[in-house]
Amino acid sequence: MVFVQIREAKEGDCGHIMRLIRELAEFEKLSDQVKIREEDLRADGFGENPFYHCLVAESLPGPGESQGPCVVGYGLYYFIYSTWKGRNVYLEAEGWHSFRFEGEVMRKLAGK
Secondary structure (H helix, E strand, O other): OOEEEEEEOOHHHHHHHHHHHHHHHHHOOOHHHOOOOHHHHHHHHOOOOOOOEEEEEEEEOOOOOOOOOEEEEEEEEEEEEEOOOEEEEEEEOOOOOOOOOHHHHHHHHHOO
């Protein structure tokens, strides 16, 4: 059985997030469109004034299993302001829909 936890991304997760970005781009046959680098993710999300925030879905080993945790999805979000609607949040949640985590992700974001 696979156990999954959703947590705030850490700077050390940027390599895993980049891997998931590339996997999706390759699946969509759009690999040439990915211009961002792991270094950009680090600088833009984990500095003093981050441009984005991120949650990760991490699979955890079940009882008796030996493999370690693995990042299996991410939800990258940032806050925006609409002159028509006021405060908003924009969420990119790649990899989550296949695990049906949308509700849990939204509950985490609602706590922000």
